[in-house]
Amino acid sequence: MKKFQFIILLSISVILCGVVNAQTDAQLGLHSEGGPWKFYPSKEKNDSLKNVLLIGDSVMNGFHQIVIDSLRENANVDYWLTPKHLNSEYLFSDLKIVLTSNQYDVIQFNIGLHGWPKGRIKDDEYIPLLEKYVQTLIENAKGAKLIWASTTPVTEQDRAELNMEINPTITQRNEWAIDVIKKHNIVINDLYGLVSNKLFLAKLDRFHWLEDGYGLMANQSTGFIKRGLNESSALPTLSDYNVVWHSPSVNSLGSMPLGNGDIGISLWVEESGDLLFYISKTDAWSENARLLKLGKVRLSLSPNPFRTGLPFMQELILKDGLVHIEAGSKEELVSIDVWIDANHPVVELDVKSEIPISAIASIEPWRIERRQITDKNEIHSAYGVNGGPEVFVEKDSVLANNDGIIWTHRNNRSIWKDNLKLQGLEKYSKQNNDPLLHRTFGGLIRSKEMVKAGHGKLKMDNTLKQFSISVHALSSQTETQNDWTQQIMHSAKIIELLSRSERFIDHKNWWHSFWSRSYIHVSTDDANEKEKVYNVSRGYALQRYMNACSGRGNSPIKFNGSIFTVDTKNLDDRFGGFDADYRQWGGPYWWQNTRLPYWSMLEAGDFDLMLPLFKMYRDALAVRKEATKVYYGHKGAFFPETMYFWGTYTDVNYGRDRGELPLGTTENRFIRHYWQSGLEISLMALDYFSFTQDEKLFKETILPVVTEIVNFYDEHWGRDKNGKILFDPAMALETYKTAVNPLPEIVGINKVCKELLRLPDNLISKSQRKQFKRLISELPEIPTRVVEGEKLLAPAYGYSGKQNIENPELYAIFPYRAFGIGKENIELARRTFHQRAIKQTGGWQQNAIKAAYLGLIDEAAELTSQNFNASTTHYRFPTMWGPNYDWTPDQCHGTVAMTALQRMLVQYDGNKIYLFPAWPKNWNVDFKIFAPKNTTIEATIKNGEITRLEVTPDIRENDLINTLKKAE
Structure with missing residues (x-):
């Protein structure tokens, strides 16, 4: 390095020595260069204002105070005065410390001047190092609006001309930087262009500027920052x-x-x-x-x-x-x-x-x-x-x-x-x-x-x-x-x-159509929640992407890894060392799990992705009718909780060494009388018809399956002395292996039959309508219990043998929607929810969905956020959640949160559409989602106020019920 370079850096330090009131870098764990080179937090922090960070060298030091004064009513301004260049030791660790010291809304950064001396940064190192720098910004200042300030010109020491030794390096690196900055959609504040034709404003010490020059830089920077502050709370878009x-x-x-x-x-x-x-x-x-x-x-x-x-x-x-x-x-x-x-x-x-x-x-x-x-x-x-x-x-x-x-x-x-x-x-x-x-x-x-x-x-x-x-x-x-x-x-x-090329265009058009079909973009102005809420928004989009990647095939989505399992050669736990064919729980379909991706598809409008599931049940109907006839001697069809895609029990569940077990009775006690899948697939399919009005699919696929399931429930159990169905023997989901009159069966049959009765006469016969009404009349009352003086919903009239971690009584909320917004006795359901035995979220647990259906805003937001913010542990891709109860990527985990987020925004009940029944007042949102009768709802909420609401078709506006809680 030439001698004058040392003199220049020394002079810069002398120029800066007047800066005062800096917090010691040691408190933050920064590697300080001493003197004025420090991190300076805002002197008078106002928690009601947004936060701005300036990063730069001595040129930034020349105008930072003007920026701070100009933004006094708009933002708290911190600044990091640093001589570090892209190849400096500790640059990236120190940058991370600074970025995470506060929740920043806007960051203006420059890192160019101190890296110009030959040998400090090789030409082929500059772009990858800058990429790393930008990525550090993006990863550690999530949600912040980024502004890159180009490096200013270098002049001769004795005249207002460009320095021909140093300035070519500055211009070359500015050009390289622009390529990187544009790729990341970062705003460019071109300070070089601002003063390159105003060299008469240079201080003629090569690097610094007169007061008027700094004034220009401050004014331009302030303008960019103010625009960034206005945009920093903007809702994310798909590319984000x-x-x-x-x-x-x-x-x-x-x-x-x-x-x-x-x-x-x-x-x-x-x-x-x-x-x-x-x-x-x-x-x-x-x-x-x-x-x-x-x-x-x-x-x-x-x-x-x-x-x-x-x-x-x-x-x-x-x-x-x-x-x-x-x-x-x-x-x-x-x-x-x-x-x-x-x-x-x-x-x-x-x-x-x-x-x-x-x-x-x-x-x-x-x-x-x-x-x-x-x-x-x-x-x-x-x-x-x-x-x-x-x-x-x-x-x-x-x-x-x-x-x-x-x-x-x-x-x-x-x-x-x-x-x-x-x-x-x-x-x-x-x-x-x-x-x-x-x-x-x-x-x-x-x-x-x-x-x-x-x-x-x-x-x-x-x-x-x-x-x-x-x-x-x-x-x-x-x-x-x-x-x-x-x-x-x-x-x-x-x-x-x-x-x-035409295939590629058609391919992209399919995806463009998919993404325009529906969306939910969420943000918040709460600095403490920005990252969490961003992860909610991103998690929703990425899990919906996972659904689309695997939802149009000849088989339904596998809950335990979908089609994205990988080898576990590099895991060091009990799952380590296996090839990419490994997935815990193997090839069968468990309804408790399989259903969850599909509930997320209705309001997303992803009806095409639901068809493989309906097809599997339609294709398996014949063998289930045969099994019902062989085992029980009556009409109808029941579907096992766990089954191969062709519709039968697995060998290990049915049992090979059966001893005295009757034909049809499984050796596996966890699923022996667990036949809930038939009722829930019926409701899901009826909801599908309610949304799409697809009569062809209804007649060919939905009605044959639903009819036989209803027939099974009509014929399988006897009646008690009061003429009510006596569900015994039965189970309350998988959790209680012995149950009498389990709640899921009672509310399930009631809901399915009521939905069938809503169908027009051209779709169901008079005799069917009569059967459905009779079945409703023959149902026992919904079971309840008293706990510590409070009346709660109960899993069944009688139940024992707990063997799993479900809340069967909450099936009255989801999936069967007997209680919820706009319905009687919602407080009974809320008390039951708060007293539930199993409170966790993650995997196939559905507490987030149930909280949304009950209008429990804080609980729904927190549980949904927990799912979308969960760690992916060993995996790099953000939605490789799991294994939880099953395998990675767990397709229940993200889709539960998807469904919950949708139901926080929109719920449907008959012709009624409830808007924002569980939406947090500090979450902004822009969305388009579906409702029954081919209805779409598009809306925007900013700061607790509805700024846009569009309903298609218009006639459905009469069915909207706005439940939005006003922001305080």
Whole structure:
């Protein structure tokens, strides 16, 4: 370093020595440079004002006081006067301390001047270091409006001209910085441009300015900050929820989910390694009825843009349903777009590079040999066949093919037939097709720019600047392996005949339509709650995204991991060491869990995502009618709490060594008489019809299922001496294994029958209408009890044998809505809620939803916030919650909070629509959600006041009931 550089820095310190009243940095744990270089909190903090932070060097010191004085009525202003540059020791740790010392609404920052001397920051270091700096701001000042102030010009010491030694570095780095700043949508305060043609205002000590020059900078900065203060409480938008990472991941625990509703991938990039992803499909059912991965794909690039120390950015762009990656230096930048075609069964990778590169794409199967599952923890992933004969995982095959890489898993055996035989349903098995046998699933990797390179690999013959790779996926039942191969080849060729660019446009249009369908954006002006409320808003959007990624397939969403399970090789608990096929509780569907994502879809308007669930129950209706006839000798259909997708108990639940157990009685006591799913799926389906008015689906799918479920409840139990149904033997959910007249059955039948009676005459017959009315009249009264002198709802008339952690009595609130806003005896339900035994939230616990239905504003907000702010523990992506009671990502956890947030805003009861029944007065919101009769409600609340309300169709305005509590 030249001698004059030391003199300059010394002179800066002398100039600044007049600054006083600074809090010692030691109190904050900052690494102080001494003298005036300190953090200065506002001298007169007013808690009613917003908070501003200025970060800068001696140039900022020249105008900060003018800014403070100008904002005295608007904000508290802290400032951090620092000589640190981007390569300074402790910069990032100190920056984090400063950012978290207060809840800032606006931050103006500059970090340019002190890094100019040669060798301090290398050219190829500047952009990644600035990226890291900006990311530190974003992550530690959530919700703050960011303003970047460009570095001011450097002049000669004796004349008003630009310094030709230093200033080129300043302008170059300003230009680089602008690229980074724009990418993050940060406001630019161009101080360089402001004074570059006013060098006569320079102090002519190279770096500093006269009073008039600082006045210009102060005025411009104040203007930007005031605008930022006005915008800082603005509601977030979809792009604010994009997940952005500025470093590669270590392993699959750092994967990012992407899906098209049927096909999903868990994608990650390893530092100094490759791009990898697991690929899944909603109907990749194995011979053991486990939902397996299709496989694992690896993309290797050379030269490797993911080398340690190089810039890296990976972003999930929600609006477009794609993952965008940028890696490498500016001169060798590689960009990768990964998208799963929303309209076709194919994963697409589009790669662009500033320089020619080569690539290898490969499939990495792990089911390479037939193996027995012997580990006592891993066998839980084969739930249903565990506890019986030996369980084997069959191997995959990588096929010889000149048109790409083809790999498959083919079921040459099946548990289906033996499963039905065990349960006395052998006749049904002989008359119907096995849904597992010969099911074949896998993929095909193709690229026009690549050729075969050995077993399971494609490579490029030449280096290229641009290329694409397609990974096609298929799960189907075929007579032979070759038939399946022909199917996937045919599908690939059909897709390849279509314009890739037009497919990409159509793909993005699907996602644009999805996001415009409905939304909830929440914010708050309360500085102490900004991050919490932001996480509520983001969590809602990201969980809805997860629903969309896996909700349009041939099977319903798996509550225990969906299609985004990853390997646990890097976990050190009892779940560690397993491959990506592992999921606790395996392949069956538990209704207690399965239902929860689907309740979140009604008010979101995501009706298309509900269809696979209804289809599964419609397809299983025949076997459930047969089971009812065989076991009980009467009409109707009951559905088990836990069942395979074809509708039967699992072997381990039904019991292999049955002893004296009657036909149809399960060995498993937790679900022996637990048949609630039939009533709740009926109500959900009736709500679906109420929302959509889809008569075709109602007649073909909903009514057949609901009718047979009602028939079962009508015929299965006898009547007491008063002509009332006597539900005995029965259970109160899974929690009480012995119950008489359980509340969920009573309120469930009552609600379902009342909803059926609301249907027009063209949809139900007179005899059905008569049956539904009779059933209502034959129901016992809702059970109650007295606790410490208070009347409360009870789980049943009589109950014992507690074996789980549910509140059965609260089913009167959700899902069956016998009590709530606008209904009688709401205080009875509120007392019961407050006295509930199980108070926790998380996983499948639904207390947040019930609080919303009861209009308990504080409780609903707190429980919903807890769910959306929960830690993802070992995982990097924000919604990889779990395992809780099940597996990661837990699809109950986020969707419970989604439903609660919706019901805090809108509830429906018949034709009535209740607005804001549980909305906190200090939460702002902008939303569009659905209500029955094809109704949409759009509204904005700011500071407790409704600033916008639109209802479509207009006639539904007459049905609105506004319950908003006014802000105090």
